[in-house]
Amino acid sequence: MIKVKVRLRPVVSKINLPTVLRSTILPSDSIEKLFIATQVGEIFYIDNGVIRTFLDIRPRIIKLGGSGGGYDERGLLGLAFHPQFYNNRLFYLHYSVAGTQGPGALSEHFSPDPCDPKTLNQKWINRETQYDHIDTVEEWILQSNGQPQKRRTLLNLRRPFMNHNGVNSLNFSPETGKLVLTTGDGGSGYDPFNVSQDNLEIAGKIIEIDVVKNTFIENPPVVTRFNELPVPIQETLTVIAKGVRNITGISFQRFYYQYIKNVGNVGQDLVESIFSFVHYKPIPVTQLVQASLRNTESDQEGFINFGWRGWEGAFPTSIIRGCSANPALDEKTIAYFDEAVNTSARRLPPLTNYYHKDQRPDKFGGTSLTGVQTYMGNGIPTLTGSVVFTDLARHDESRPPVRGVLAYTRVRTDGKLNDFSVIETDYNFGPQSAYYVSLGTNLDQTRLYLGVYGSMKVTDFNQGTVFEIVQ
Numbered sequence: 001m002i003k004v005k006v007r008l009r010p011v012v013s014k015i016n017l018p019t020v021l022r023s024t025i026l027p028s029d030s031i032e033k034l035f036i037a038t039q040v041g042e043i044f045y046i047d048n049g050v051i052r053t054f055l056d057i058r059p060r061i062i063k064l065g066g067s068g069g070g071y072d073e074r075g076l077l078g079l080a081f082h083p084q085f086y087n088n089r090l091f092y093l094h095y096s097v098a099g100t101q102g103p104g105a106l107s108e109h110f111s112p113d114p115c116d117p118k119t120l121n122q123k124w125i126n127r128e129t130q131y132d133h134i135d136t137v138e139e140w141i142l143q144s145n146g147q148p149q150k151r152r153t154l155l156n157l158r159r160p161f162m163n164h165n166g167v168n169s170l171n172f173s174p175e176t177g178k179l180v181l182t183t184g185d186g187g188s189g190y191d192p193f194n195v196s197q198d199n200l201e202i203a204g205k206i207i208e209i210d211v212v213k214n215t216f217i218e219n220p221p222v223v224t225r226f227n228e229l230p231v232p233i234q235e236t237l238t239v240i241a242k243g244v245r246n247i248t249g250i251s252f253q254r255f256y257y258q259y260i261k262n263v264g265n266v267g268q269d270l271v272e273s274i275f276s277f278v279h280y281k282p283i284p285v286t287q288l289v290q291a292s293l294r295n296t297e298s299d300q301e302g303f304i305n306f307g308w309r310g311w312e313g314a315f316p317t318s319i320i321r322g323c324s325a326n327p328a329l330d331e332k333t334i335a336y337f338d339e340a341v342n343t344s345a346r347r348l349p350p351l352t353n354y355y356h357k358d359q360r361p362d363k364f365g366g367t368s369l370t371g372v373q374t375y376m377g378n379g380i381p382t383l384t385g386s387v388v389f390t391d392l393a394r395h396d397e398s399r400p401p402v403r404g405v406l407a408y409t410r411v412r413t414d415g416k417l418n419d420f421s422v423i424e425t426d427y428n429f430g431p432q433s434a435y436y437v438s439l440g441t442n443l444d445q446t447r448l449y450l451g452v453y454g455s456m457k458v459t460d461f462n463q464g465t466v467f468e469i470v471q
Contacts, residue, residue: 001421008427008467018451021440024081039075070457073163078170089142100134105160114335115323161187168249178208184246191309206241238282241304253374264372272369273313276351307347310339365395371439377446390436404436
């Protein structure tokens with residue numbers, strides 16, 4: 001693939017962790033503005049080079065950084081403006097709710113062990129008490145006085161662990177006009193409860209929410225499964241895909257009279273994966289629930305399955321352990337989940353994979369996929385029509401300062417696995433670490449924005465910078 005070099009032009013600096021980058025036009029305005037949502041609960045926008053506060057919900061956000069040395073995957077995770085925001089002033093938030101901290105779903109760290117089969121079939125029991133936190137999806141309105149106000153709650157989701165809650169998790173589909181929610185598998189590692197393949201589990205799915213329908217339910221119950229939802233809420237939901245580990249949003253790429261959907265699925269131990277699809281057949285949640293009650297399989301033709309936990313990108317998920325009772329024997333057991341077989345024919349192959357360890361001179365070892373966006377502009381001609389993605393930090397850098405990675409790929413017309421290429425950048429971060437934490441674009445996808453953080457501790461404030469990626 002063609003080598004691409006870009007510059008990073010600073011837009012704003014000294015902000016907290018920039019989780020979501022969005023653009024919209026404010027009512028009574030005519031110029032598109034860049035909005036920046038931070039993990040701790042602030043939403044800013046840039047107005048003629050000046051950073052202004054749009055909304056501050058920090059008191060609503062769960063206390064972050066309490067464990068794991070300050071690293072956290074909760075907080076303000078999603079922001080989406082309604083396609084008719086200029087007229088109806090509606091926008092949507094996804095965040096982890098203050099005061100909902102629980103003990104977690106498991107009392108000890110989970111690691112699947114083929115030498116101990118019971119670890120491969122864990123169950124999430126006592127869900128009402130054994131959970132980590134609660135996430136909420138809300139509809140807000142920008143009032144005529146310029147002050148945002150919450151209108152209603154769409155979903156309340158109980159999450160088993162701190163991680164894999166999704167990020168950049170709310171987007172509107174230009175095809176259906178519905179709000180798209182991308183949920184992770186709930187966390188830990190290896191999806192211990194196999195929720196991503198369970199049709200009734202909300203976790204591990206891509207979900208469409210019809211926000212036009214009013215359920216007249218002011219405070220939805222806190223749930224983990226679709227069948228726990230009241231029927232009026234079920235009727236607003238359809239499921240696009242399952243088999244999700246953790247998704248960094250969804251990007252829609254206009255291609256003649258249809259849209260290519262590009263999503264990134266964060267990997268476990270081996271690879272990070274980007275998937276691409278055009279046609280899909282969403283399944284109404286009411287249909288999934290009815291099929292479960294009848295103990296039958298719902299029609300899944302055209303339903304997208306990314307394959308997790310059976311597959312990590314293009315590879316069956318493998319678990320390697322030494323099981324021999326004789327320590328003198330250098331003997332290893334390689335095991336695979338049943339889902340590797342069950343989903344092998346149904347799963348969607350990835351558009352591209354990149355490895356956590358890769359010694360090839362023109363590649364890189366990645367850590368975690370943090371953003372996927374389509375670029376349709378002409379300012380960087382070699383990237384026009386490409387799928388651009390970011391990785392948190394190079395895996396092969398053994399000492400600080402850490403550096404994130406920009407790269408790109410293209411959708412193949414034959415739908416097969418494609419290569420990718422690193423995008424070289426000229427910015428000198430000096431001795432400061434630079435974790436690439438988010439990727440955003442403007443409304444017509446002609447500009448790209450990169451969120452960078454100097455530390456992955458949410459308690460290290462004012463180390464965030466947002467750049468525009470330019471030629």
